[in-house]
Amino acid sequence: MGVSECRSPWAWDDGWARTTSAHSTCPAQLGPTTRKAFVPQNLASAPQPGSTEPSIIRNFCIIAHIDHGKSTLADRMLQLTGVVDARHARAQYLDRMDIERERGITIKSxxxxxxWTVSDGPDTGTTFVLNMIDTPGHVDFTYEVSRSLEACEGAVLLVDAAQGIEAQTLANLYLALEADLDIxxxxxxxxxxxxQPEKYAAEIAHIIGCEPDDVFRVSAKTGEGVEELLNKIVSTVPAPKGNADAPPRALIFDSIYDTYRGVVTYVRVVDGKLSHRDRIKMMSTGAVHEMLEVGVISPEPTKAKEIGV
Structure with a gap:
């Protein structure tokens, strides 16, 4: 896993982890281009990584055909939840690769x-933690989507109200159903x-077995309906079922290579907690590593003492 002696998995659900192999001599310091992440003031009062009750966590992804507005919806959610303020906002905020920004498509999840503090319903006033994955929509990245689905309990199935259901809409929907996710x-x-919202709401309802009125109508561009959608995610997507007191287990759903950090791995914590300097074992290879850093993406990498279910 990785091509460098310095190995760094980051963990998700409650974060990321940066690790090194047992015999690595690579230093833990970051390179000179590493910049301090912007942390909005309102996040200081939010539930903190490692001390978040599983009952207030919601893990979900956004799936759709290409160009149906996944990244724009993700941008709007980042703004509404206060993770990104107006000064730092930009289109396709989560797309980090140059080719993604150049072509306007998502390649990496x-x-x-x-x-998110619920604004309507029985949980009004309660702050939840939403862990979201923005997935690619192109057919060439179906495997990327399938890995992301395994880290979630729910999926937002997004359909363009002007184009309707397309090939990858169905393909990604079937992947989500196979993963037993709430749609x-x-x-x-x-x-x-x-x-044509009425027409396509009826088509979606026919495919997934719901009522047309159950299909949300939103505009990611203007923000219409997105707040109600966030409330719906809280009420519909089940909380993770992991045991916070069990030995730690985590699912790797993505990884990248960083010039200064080494291999950074994104994981979903299934059971227990992962802490700084813990030693972890990769079950597929048997390799053992020591975690140099752990933290969360919110939306920039932010260090934490520990991460958990």
């Missing part, structure tokens, strides 16, 4: 931790003059 159907781009 991106995970982010967001606090939240959503029509996006309802602000377009060519939008």
């Amino acid at each position: 991106q995970a982010v931790r967001m606090p 939240i159907p959503v029509l996006n781009k309802i602000d377009l003059p060519s939008a």
Whole structure:
């Protein structure tokens, strides 16, 4: 796993972890280009990594056909939850690769931790932790999507209200159903003059077995309906079922190579907790590593003492 002696898995659900192999001599310091992450003031009062009750965690992903607005919806959620403020906001905030920003498409799944205080319903006033993965929509990255689905309990199925159901809409939906995820159907781009929300809501309802009125109507561009969608995610997606007191277990769903950190691995913590300097074993290879750093993505990498279910 990785090509460098310095190995760094980051953990998700409650974060990331940066590790090194047992015999590595690579220093833990970061390179000169590492910049301090912006942390909005309102996040200081949010549930902290490692001390978050599993009952207030919601793990979900956004799945859709290409160009149906996944990244735009993710941007709007980042703004509404206060993770990104207006000064730092930019289009496709979670797309980090140059080719992604150049072509306007998502290639790598991106995970982010967001606090959300429910504004309607029985949980009004309660702050939850939403762990979201923005997935690619192109057919060539189906495996990337399938790995992300395994780290979630729910999925937002996004459909363009002007184009309707497309090939990858169905392909990703079937992947989510195979993973036994709770599906939240959503029509996006309802602000377009060519939008036909009633027509496509009926088609979606027929496919997934719900009522047309159960299909959310939103505009990621204007923000219409997104707050209600966040409330729906809290009420629909089940909390993770991991045992916080059990020996630690985690699922790797993505990894990248960083010039200064080494291999950074994104994981979903299934049971227990992962702490700084813990030693972990990769079950597929038997390799043992020591974690140099752990933390969360919110939306920039933020260190934490420990991460858990």
